[in-house]
Amino acid sequence: MRSTGSRYRVFTDEQWQRIEPLLPSNQGRRGHPFGEHRRVVEGIAFRYRTGIPWRDLPREQFGPWQTVWKRHRRYAADGTWDRVLAHVLAEADAAGMIDWAVSVDATIARARQHATNTTRPDQDTGAGSNHKKLPLTEVEPPGHGIGRSRGGLTTKIHHAVDGRGRPLATIVTGGQRNDGAVLAQVLAEIHVPRPGPGAARTRPEAVIADRAYATGVIRTELRRRRIRAVIPDKKDQIAARQRRGSRGGRPPAFDEQAYRGRNVVERYFALAKQWRGLATRYDKLAITYRAAVTICAILTWLRA
Structure with a gap:
């Protein structure tokens, strides 16, 4: 394999050694085998880091x-990057590196004209009905998100x-969606x-x-899921509660000290948007855009 110059690299050698075994192998695949894995994956990450058109990638x-x-x-369609992230998270959890006081929020990315030259946002792409057995993150959403x-x-x-x-989880939707309506998803x-026996951890x-x-x-x-709400x-x-007086009931419990840590999600948005291809959406497909967000999440954990 020809060496990719350090100026163009996103993954360090150590980081690449951790994820390379998790990528699809050539075994049992028809046609040309996957070649020069790192060269191609570095190209994907470089494109989103710089925000250049695909055609302008240095050949x-x-x-x-x-x-x-x-x-x-x-890789976006078959869930490769989600599986890599799950493996990296499992290693981090086994090492006690995950803080399960989870912060949630959403950020807006402007869709450039090249991303919107497709089915209009208010039209259904029909993808959901054709891929009912696939996870939602691997199905193109209506209006392409x-x-x-x-x-x-x-x-x-x-x-x-x-x-x-x-980052622990990512969902991509249209910019008009209410934040709270997507929280459950x-x-x-x-x-x-978990690296050994036992069910995966899903509850913060x-x-x-x-x-x-x-x-x-x-x-x-x-409350039903026994998750403490700091909202x-x-x-x-x-x-409204004060107007009703004693009939207004007690205010919900609120941990002001814990709430001060909420800004970590804002700081992560600032970090992720240093990749120009994430700060502005150039992708027509929501699943390819979300896959790039997942690659950025994987790198964040690898650096940790």
Whole structure:
């Protein structure tokens, strides 16, 4: 394999040695075997880090851009990067590195015109009905995860991060989706396998979120799952309770000290958006855009 210059590398040698065995092998595959795994994967990461068009990938460093794109499309559709992240999370949990006080929030990414030159955001792509047996994260969502919000045509990335700001779960939706309405789906994506026998861990100790998640439905669901809610009340909810006096009931418990740690999710958004291809969405397909978000999450854990 020809060496990829350090200027173009995203993974260190140590990081690559950890994920290479987790990538699909050539065994039993028809056609041309997968060649130069690292060269292609570095090309995928480099493209999103710089935000350049696929056609502008340096051929001498990464080979034909078509090969890099097709590999990325394949790995996005078959859940390769989700499996790699699950393995990395399992190792981190076994080492006691995951802080299970989970912060959740969402961030907006403007969809560039090249990403919206497809089925309109309010139209169903029909993908969901054709792939009922696949996980939701491997099915192209209606409208390709692009919606119309104040910023125009946008995508929203919903993240759950651990207490140190490292991602555990990711959902991509249209920019118009309400944060609280997607919380259950985000929490359902938390799945950390155990290295030995036993079920995967899916329940955080606490969920820390801002007032966008302060609804009775969310508090009830968290209580049902025995998850401590660290969510401040909305001002109108406080005012309504005070107007009712003793009939207003007690305010929900709120740990102000724990809530101060919520900013870790904001700090992770700032880190992830240093990749220009994530700060602005250029992808037509939501699953390929989400796969790039997952690659960034894997790198965050590998660096930890």
